[in-house]
Amino acid sequence: xxxxxxxxxxxxxxxxPLAGRSPQGAVSRGLGHQGSGLRGxxxxxxxxxxxxVLLAVLFALPGAGWAFEKVDxxxxxxxxxxxxxxxxxxxSFAGVVGRGANFAGADLSGAILTQAAFPAADFNGTDLTxxxxxxxxxxxxxxxxxxxxxxxxxxxxxGGARIENADFSDAxxxxxxxxQLCRTASGTNPVSGVGTRESLGC
Numbered sequence: 001x002x003x004x005x006x007x008x009x010x011x012x013x014x015x016x017p018l019a020g021r022s023p024q025g026a027v028s029r030g031l032g033h034q035g036s037g038l039r040g041x042x043x044x045x046x047x048x049x050x051x052x053v054l055l056a057v058l059f060a061l062p063g064a065g066w067a068f069e070k071v072d073x074x075x076x077x078x079x080x081x082x083x084x085x086x087x088x089x090x091x092s093f094a095g096v097v098g099r100g101a102n103f104a105g106a107d108l109s110g111a112i113l114t115q116a117a118f119p120a121a122d123f124n125g126t127d128l129t130x131x132x133x134x135x136x137x138x139x140x141x142x143x144x145x146x147x148x149x150x151x152x153x154x155x156x157x158x159g160g161a162r163i164e165n166a167d168f169s170d171a172x173x174x175x176x177x178x179x180q181l182c183r184t185a186s187g188t189n190p191v192s193g194v195g196t197r198e199s200l201g202c
Contacts, residue, residue, distance in 0.1 A: 084122070104142075147191060149199075153177070167192045168199040178202075 165187035182202035
């Protein structure tokens with residue numbers, strides 16, 4: 001037996017394998033490991049949930065809709081729809097049919113209106129700064145007081161459009177359209193203080 005004891009390092013003295021150890025201490029160490037695991041799980045849960053909680057808080061704050069204002073109406077029919085006063089910056093109205101739609105006072109800065117048709121629509125006082133509105137139909141459209149600074153309107157039609165007090169500063173307009181618009185251009189934009197004829201280079 002002593003030989004086996006020496007060979008395998010066994011304690012055959014009759015003492016308990018836990019001799020010199022406190023059972024309570026063993027339990028407390030086990031609970032310590034469990035607590036550490038729970039803390040790790042809690043930390044991982046916090047990392048996962050925190051972004052969602054922050055997003056919910058931001059969305060609930062007044063005026064937090066800035067992050068969600070971009071809308072895509074591409075190739076839809078919006079004839080007669082009411083968008084007046086809405087925040088639609090950077091939204092897409094490409095290929096839209098919007099006969100008689102109301103965009104009065106809306107923010108369409110940076111919006112895409114390429115190849116859209118807005119005959120007889122209301123853009124009175126609308127912000128179209130840097131809008132992409134090429135090859136679009138603005139026939140008989142109300143653009144009075146609108147701001148079209150830096151807008152790209154090459155290939156667009158403006159026959160019969162009302163443009164009193166509109167600001168076309170730095171807008172890209174075909175030469176033929178510019179001559180046509182200059183025939184009725186008058187007034188000064190109430191926001192920018194720029195004369196309509198001056199902005200068109202009449």
